Amino acid sequence: MKISTAESVIMEALWRKNPLTSEAIIAEVGEPNGWTEGTVKQLLSRLVKKKAVGATPEGRRYQYAPLVARGAYVEAESQGLLDRLFEGRLAPLVTQFSDAGKLTDEDIAELKALVERIAK
Amino acid sequence: MKISTAESVIMEALWRKNPLTSEAIIAEVGEPNGWTEGTVKQLLSRLVKKKAVGATPEGRRYQYAPLVARGAYVEAESQGLLDRLFEGRLAPLVTQFSDAGKLTDEDIAELKALVERIAK
């Protein structure tokens, strides 16, 4: 199943630190997103149903932890974007950002170093 | 308004060539996507309502053409992904693909040339 945008916010919290109780998750993402307790609980439930998050009983509550690795998610999302918009290639994406003037000098230096390292 | 995934397929056809009649669009995207005539027409209607596509009367039918540039769409989508998954920076994305072994030697060479050109 697909992880939706709102759900991914919960996932990010869990990828940052886990396991977490629902209380901790609510504290972590509720306020910043303007979500009530009910909203976060619903998102959590859906993630558990989707098997993207695991819930381990701990006393009367659950400890929640991600079942899918962030890397897998990020990779699928990235590849999806590349495939949809850039014929699956990375260079056109970089060109796009460059043309749009979205790259700072620092970004460029970073990219340069990175590419040179990869090329070795 | 947001352009959905299915709708973006129609947009891609129009970005490739325009204006087009609904007939031509159906011929272009129907078959490959397993969509009936009704489906394509509905998507087109929604795009017109969203003002992502313009419809110019031409006899008894319309000539459809994009009202939003592909560049703007691509840029928004790309930036969105970067923001959501890579703190808005490009380098981590490149690292991601590299680490995942998704880069061919050709990709790397291409990137290298590209970055050097940009860095000038």
Place this chain on the structure above:
DNA sequence: CGTAATCGTTGACAGATGTCATCGATGTGG
């Protein structure tokens, strides 16, 4: 024990999305 707090489960509901079919207007060929 009884009562208040807390959890997770569910129900709700509006809006977006993916998919199709039907309908009314209009034009075309004979």
Place this chain on the structure above:
DNA sequence: CCACATCGATGACATCTGTCAACGATTACG
């Protein structure tokens, strides 16, 4: 002029999403 073909508009409907609130079970505390 009439029957037929087309076109766009619209209605339908299931599913997904974003948001919340209410409920039932369970636990903790006085």
